[in-house]
Amino acid sequence: MYSPSIQKLIELFSRFPTVGPKTAARFVFYLLRKRKEEIEELIKAIERLKKNVKYCSLCFKPFEGEGSICEICKNPQRDKSLLCIVEKETDLEALEKTKKYKGLYFILGGTVSKLKKEDIKKLRISKLKERIQKDPKIQEIILATNPTVEGEATALYLERVLKPFGKKITRLGRRLPIGGELEYADEQTLKEALKGRK
Amino acid sequence: MYSPSIQKLIELFSRFPTVGPKTAARFVFYLLRKRKEEIEELIKAIERLKKNVKYCSLCFKPFEGEGSICEICKNPQRDKSLLCIVEKETDLEALEKTKKYKGLYFILGGTVSKLKKEDIKKLRISKLKERIQKDPKIQEIILATNPTVEGEATALYLERVLKPFGKKITRLGRRLPIGGELEYADEQTLKEALKGRK
Numbered sequence: 309m310y311s312p313s314i315q316k317l318i319e320l321f322s323r324f325p326t327v328g329p330k331t332a333a334r335f336v337f338y339l340l341r342k343r344k345e346e347i348e349e350l351i352k353a354i355e356r357l358k359k360n361v362k363y364c365s366l367c368f369k370p371f372e373g374e375g376s377i378c379e380i381c382k383n384p385q386r387d388k389s390l391l392c393i394v395e396k397e398t399d400l401e402a403l404e405k406t407k408k409y410k411g412l413y414f415i416l417g418g419t420v421s422k423l424k425k426e427d428i429k430k431l432r433i434s435k436l437k438e439r440i441q442k443d444p445k446i447q448e449i450i451l452a453t454n455p456t457v458e459g460e461a462t463a464l465y466l467e468r469v470l471k472p473f474g475k476k477i478t479r480l481g482r483r484l485p486i487g488g489e490l491e492y493a494d495e496q497t498l499k500e501a502l503k504g505r506k
Numbered sequence: 507m508y509s510p511s512i513q514k515l516i517e518l519f520s521r522f523p524t525v526g527p528k529t530a531a532r533f534v535f536y537l538l539r540k541r542k543e544e545i546e547e548l549i550k551a552i553e554r555l556k557k558n559v560k561y562c563s564l565c566f567k568p569f570e571g572e573g574s575i576c577e578i579c580k581n582p583q584r585d586k587s588l589l590c591i592v593e594k595e596t597d598l599e600a601l602e603k604t605k606k607y608k609g610l611y612f613i614l615g616g617t618v619s620k621l622k623k624e625d626i627k628k629l630r631i632s633k634l635k636e637r638i639q640k641d642p643k644i645q646e647i648i649l650a651t652n653p654t655v656e657g658e659a660t661a662l663y664l665e666r667v668l669k670p671f672g673k674k675i676t677r678l679g680r681r682l683p684i685g686g687e688l689e690y691a692d693e694q695t696l697k698e699a700l701k702g703r704k
Contacts, residue, residue, distance in 0.1 A: 353515045357512065
């Protein structure tokens, strides 16, 4: 129905998380109404993102700056005996916001659903094993996957896979609303979930 | 919390319609995971949109191609006696999909809320008056604003402003769900609303 340039961009925006074709169309008409300078600002910001942001070689948090290690992993004040495994970047930020967790992180990059082989390959499972093997300072691994079906499956899978390393394995206390995602939980809930890990 | 390039793009995506900061962050991390070629595809699509798409000088529908008039306004099969006023592009597309309306359109570009002067200036009210004045073929003006508070206020405002032209003014039949938006109505509802205009 729409003209080719509009249709093409609707298609690309429809691939964004949480976006369907109707929302994608709204995005396109929003951009159409913007001035040239505003469009250039957006394009520059996307280009800069890809140019400047790299993934920390220890925790896989996206960061900018010198070296290959992010500010959390570099921070000498951090408790190096704790490694908290989260699904994605926004979950890490949600936990950081509580200011109650002082250990390190590892971003898995997603969840396993029904333990499909392709899902597992997409995650950083081998990187995680490598990390735990190489770092004798780690004493406790906190599984902070989301209390969703996929998050639960992922936690169970990780428990099994990480057991051979002989570290203490805990999970976030289950005050988290079932079916909810970490990044949408309020800070108080997250604080209590951290305290109540088991 | 996030690094500057990430923060900047979150800020820009947060200005998109329906997008809050958390969804904007998801968009950014989605783009971070994409390959370089996919990012380039997105940037090119945004650039092409601004380069290729222009607004029809009669109805203000965005279109591509030769001249300054869109394919609907150019179409000799269209009933030139009917002018349907919609709030935005996606409402026009929703009505087109029904294939029941054969007249012309005018895209107002938004709604007036509480008849604020700034709101009215942003809309194409003077362009609309000009259009109606210049085109003696128009016999009926259909107010197809959405059945929301703003849409209703806009329809009442238009009724008052367009009365002096002495044309028949109708509104979409009120089978539309109150508070709903045209683009989310199913085709059957839209067909009946068109039939039941008054």
